[in-house]
Amino acid sequence: xxxxxxxxxxxxxxxxxxxxxxxxxxxxxxxxxxxxxxxxxxxxxxxxxxxxxxxxxxxxxxxxxxxxxxxxxxxxxxxxxxxxxxxxxxxxxxxxxxxxxxxxxxxxxxxxxxxxxxxxxxxxxxxxxxxxxxxxxxxxxxxxxxxxxxxxxxxxxxxxxxxxxxxxxxxxxxxxxxxxxxxxxxxxxxxxxxxxx
Numbered sequence: 001x002x003x004x005x006x007x008x009x010x011x012x013x014x015x016x017x018x019x020x021x022x023x024x025x026x027x028x029x030x031x032x033x034x035x036x037x038x039x040x041x042x043x044x045x046x047x048x049x050x051x052x053x054x055x056x057x058x059x060x061x062x063x064x065x066x067x068x069x070x071x072x073x074x075x076x077x078x079x080x081x082x083x084x085x086x087x088x089x090x091x092x093x094x095x096x097x098x099x100x101x102x103x104x105x106x107x108x109x110x111x112x113x114x115x116x117x118x119x120x121x122x123x124x125x126x127x128x129x130x131x132x133x134x135x136x137x138x139x140x141x142x143x144x145x146x147x148x149x150x151x152x153x154x155x156x157x158x159x160x161x162x163x164x165x166x167x168x169x170x171x172x173x174x175x176x177x178x179x180x181x182x183x184x185x186x187x188x189x190x191x192x193x194x195x196x197x
Contacts, residue, residue, distance in 0.1 A: 004047035016105040020133030027069035047081040102150035131157035143184035149193035
Protein backbone atom coordinates (compact mmCIF):
# COMPACT_ATOMS: atom_id res chain seq x y z
CA UNK A 1 0.00 0.00 0.00
CA UNK A 2 1.41 3.37 -0.98
CA UNK A 3 1.49 6.56 1.06
CA UNK A 4 -1.53 8.84 0.77
CA UNK A 5 -1.48 11.31 -2.10
CA UNK A 6 -3.62 14.31 -2.96
CA UNK A 7 -5.99 13.54 -5.84
CA UNK A 8 -8.85 15.21 -7.67
CA UNK A 9 -12.30 13.97 -6.59
CA UNK A 10 -13.39 14.24 -10.24
CA UNK A 11 -10.79 11.61 -11.19
CA UNK A 12 -12.43 8.87 -9.11
CA UNK A 13 -14.31 6.13 -11.01
CA UNK A 14 -16.86 4.43 -8.70
CA UNK A 15 -16.83 0.67 -8.15
CA UNK A 16 -20.43 0.61 -6.96
CA UNK A 17 -23.66 2.01 -8.36
CA UNK A 18 -25.34 3.30 -5.20
CA UNK A 19 -24.72 5.08 -1.93
CA UNK A 20 -27.04 6.00 0.93
CA UNK A 21 -27.66 9.71 0.42
CA UNK A 22 -28.56 10.16 4.09
CA UNK A 23 -25.02 9.03 4.88
CA UNK A 24 -23.62 11.45 2.29
CA UNK A 25 -25.53 14.33 3.90
CA UNK A 26 -24.27 13.22 7.33
CA UNK A 27 -20.69 13.42 6.00
CA UNK A 28 -21.38 16.89 4.61
CA UNK A 29 -22.79 18.02 7.96
CA UNK A 30 -19.81 16.55 9.82
CA UNK A 31 -17.27 18.30 7.59
CA UNK A 32 -19.18 21.60 7.64
CA UNK A 33 -18.50 21.80 11.39
CA UNK A 34 -14.74 21.55 10.80
CA UNK A 35 -12.33 24.40 10.22
CA UNK A 36 -10.31 24.29 7.01
CA UNK A 37 -7.30 22.90 8.91
CA UNK A 38 -9.41 20.31 10.73
CA UNK A 39 -10.95 19.14 7.46
CA UNK A 40 -7.52 18.91 5.83
CA UNK A 41 -6.29 16.77 8.74
CA UNK A 42 -9.45 14.62 8.66
CA UNK A 43 -9.07 13.90 4.93
CA UNK A 44 -5.40 12.98 5.36
CA UNK A 45 -6.32 10.58 8.17
CA UNK A 46 -9.14 9.03 6.08
CA UNK A 47 -7.57 8.48 2.66
CA UNK A 48 -9.77 6.92 -0.01
CA UNK A 49 -8.40 3.45 -0.88
CA UNK A 50 -8.01 3.20 -4.65
CA UNK A 51 -6.95 0.67 -7.25
CA UNK A 52 -4.99 1.86 -10.26
CA UNK A 53 -6.87 0.58 -13.27
CA UNK A 54 -6.59 0.83 -17.06
CA UNK A 55 -5.06 4.13 -18.14
CA UNK A 56 -3.87 4.62 -14.54
CA UNK A 57 -7.43 5.66 -13.67
CA UNK A 58 -8.38 5.69 -9.97
CA UNK A 59 -11.04 3.24 -8.78
CA UNK A 60 -12.07 3.73 -5.12
CA UNK A 61 -12.92 0.52 -3.28
CA UNK A 62 -14.31 2.27 -0.18
CA UNK A 63 -15.31 5.75 1.08
CA UNK A 64 -17.74 6.41 -1.79
CA UNK A 65 -19.93 8.37 0.64
CA UNK A 66 -17.04 10.65 1.58
CA UNK A 67 -16.11 11.18 -2.06
CA UNK A 68 -19.70 12.05 -3.00
CA UNK A 69 -19.97 14.43 -0.01
CA UNK A 70 -16.80 16.23 -1.11
CA UNK A 71 -18.04 16.49 -4.70
CA UNK A 72 -21.49 17.75 -3.72
CA UNK A 73 -19.94 20.42 -1.49
CA UNK A 74 -17.62 21.62 -4.25
CA UNK A 75 -14.31 20.34 -2.87
CA UNK A 76 -11.88 19.53 -5.65
CA UNK A 77 -9.34 17.41 -3.77
CA UNK A 78 -9.17 14.43 -1.42
CA UNK A 79 -6.43 12.11 -0.22
CA UNK A 80 -6.10 8.62 -1.62
CA UNK A 81 -4.01 5.55 -0.91
CA UNK A 82 -3.24 3.05 -3.67
CA UNK A 83 -3.92 -0.50 -2.50
CA UNK A 84 -3.13 -2.24 -5.80
CA UNK A 85 -1.86 -1.47 -9.30
CA UNK A 86 -3.96 -3.37 -11.86
CA UNK A 87 -3.25 -0.90 -14.66
CA UNK A 88 -1.76 -3.62 -16.87
CA UNK A 89 -5.17 -5.28 -17.09
CA UNK A 90 -7.70 -4.14 -19.67
CA UNK A 91 -11.50 -4.24 -19.87
CA UNK A 92 -13.05 -7.55 -18.85
CA UNK A 93 -9.78 -8.84 -17.34
CA UNK A 94 -9.61 -5.83 -15.02
CA UNK A 95 -13.18 -6.22 -13.84
CA UNK A 96 -12.78 -9.99 -13.42
CA UNK A 97 -9.81 -9.38 -11.11
CA UNK A 98 -11.71 -6.67 -9.22
CA UNK A 99 -14.62 -9.07 -8.76
CA UNK A 100 -12.30 -11.87 -7.63
CA UNK A 101 -10.84 -9.59 -4.95
CA UNK A 102 -14.35 -8.42 -3.96
CA UNK A 103 -13.55 -4.82 -4.86
CA UNK A 104 -16.55 -4.09 -7.09
CA UNK A 105 -20.29 -4.13 -6.33
CA UNK A 106 -22.39 -3.50 -9.48
CA UNK A 107 -25.84 -3.68 -7.87
CA UNK A 108 -28.59 -1.12 -8.44
CA UNK A 109 -30.96 0.56 -5.96
CA UNK A 110 -33.25 -2.49 -6.06
CA UNK A 111 -30.37 -4.84 -5.23
CA UNK A 112 -30.27 -6.24 -8.77
CA UNK A 113 -26.86 -7.29 -10.14
CA UNK A 114 -25.84 -5.43 -13.30
CA UNK A 115 -22.79 -5.74 -15.58
CA UNK A 116 -19.75 -3.66 -14.61
CA UNK A 117 -20.43 -1.54 -17.69
CA UNK A 118 -23.38 -0.10 -15.72
CA UNK A 119 -21.07 1.42 -13.09
CA UNK A 120 -21.21 5.23 -13.09
CA UNK A 121 -18.26 6.97 -14.71
CA UNK A 122 -18.27 9.77 -12.14
CA UNK A 123 -18.87 10.19 -8.40
CA UNK A 124 -21.75 12.59 -9.12
CA UNK A 125 -23.66 9.79 -10.87
CA UNK A 126 -23.90 7.52 -7.82
CA UNK A 127 -27.57 6.72 -7.16
CA UNK A 128 -29.37 6.79 -3.83
CA UNK A 129 -30.33 3.49 -2.21
CA UNK A 130 -32.38 4.32 0.93
CA UNK A 131 -31.83 0.77 2.20
CA UNK A 132 -28.08 1.36 2.24
CA UNK A 133 -28.73 4.26 4.62
CA UNK A 134 -31.12 2.09 6.62
CA UNK A 135 -28.42 -0.56 7.04
CA UNK A 136 -25.92 2.03 8.29
CA UNK A 137 -28.34 3.70 10.70
CA UNK A 138 -29.49 0.31 12.00
CA UNK A 139 -25.88 -0.73 12.66
CA UNK A 140 -25.25 2.53 14.54
CA UNK A 141 -28.36 1.74 16.60
CA UNK A 142 -26.94 -1.67 17.59
CA UNK A 143 -28.58 -3.92 14.99
CA UNK A 144 -25.33 -5.69 14.10
CA UNK A 145 -21.60 -5.23 14.59
CA UNK A 146 -19.13 -3.86 12.07
CA UNK A 147 -17.66 -6.66 9.97
CA UNK A 148 -14.61 -7.04 7.74
CA UNK A 149 -16.75 -9.04 5.28
CA UNK A 150 -16.86 -7.07 2.00
CA UNK A 151 -20.13 -5.25 1.31
CA UNK A 152 -21.59 -6.06 4.73
CA UNK A 153 -23.87 -2.99 4.65
CA UNK A 154 -25.18 -3.96 1.22
CA UNK A 155 -25.97 -7.47 2.46
CA UNK A 156 -27.99 -6.00 5.33
CA UNK A 157 -29.59 -3.47 2.96
CA UNK A 158 -30.87 -6.31 0.78
CA UNK A 159 -32.09 -8.22 3.85
CA UNK A 160 -34.09 -5.20 5.02
CA UNK A 161 -35.25 -4.38 1.46
CA UNK A 162 -37.16 -7.66 1.27
CA UNK A 163 -38.82 -7.17 4.67
CA UNK A 164 -39.28 -3.47 5.52
CA UNK A 165 -41.03 -0.61 3.77
CA UNK A 166 -39.38 2.79 4.34
CA UNK A 167 -42.11 5.45 4.65
CA UNK A 168 -41.32 8.95 3.41
CA UNK A 169 -39.93 11.62 5.70
CA UNK A 170 -37.59 11.54 8.69
CA UNK A 171 -40.21 10.09 11.04
CA UNK A 172 -40.92 7.26 8.62
CA UNK A 173 -37.21 6.54 8.30
CA UNK A 174 -36.80 6.45 12.09
CA UNK A 175 -39.67 3.95 12.31
CA UNK A 176 -37.92 1.80 9.70
CA UNK A 177 -34.69 1.92 11.73
CA UNK A 178 -36.52 0.61 14.83
CA UNK A 179 -38.02 -2.22 12.77
CA UNK A 180 -34.62 -2.98 11.25
CA UNK A 181 -32.93 -3.27 14.65
CA UNK A 182 -35.56 -5.73 15.88
CA UNK A 183 -35.41 -7.72 12.65
CA UNK A 184 -31.60 -7.83 12.73
CA UNK A 185 -31.71 -9.60 16.10
CA UNK A 186 -34.13 -12.24 14.84
CA UNK A 187 -33.20 -15.74 13.70
CA UNK A 188 -33.95 -14.73 10.10
CA UNK A 189 -30.72 -12.66 10.09
CA UNK A 190 -28.43 -15.27 11.64
CA UNK A 191 -26.41 -15.91 8.46
CA UNK A 192 -25.54 -12.26 7.85
CA UNK A 193 -22.12 -10.82 8.71
CA UNK A 194 -21.99 -9.07 12.08
CA UNK A 195 -25.10 -10.83 13.41
CA UNK A 196 -25.50 -10.27 17.14
CA UNK A 197 -28.55 -12.45 17.88
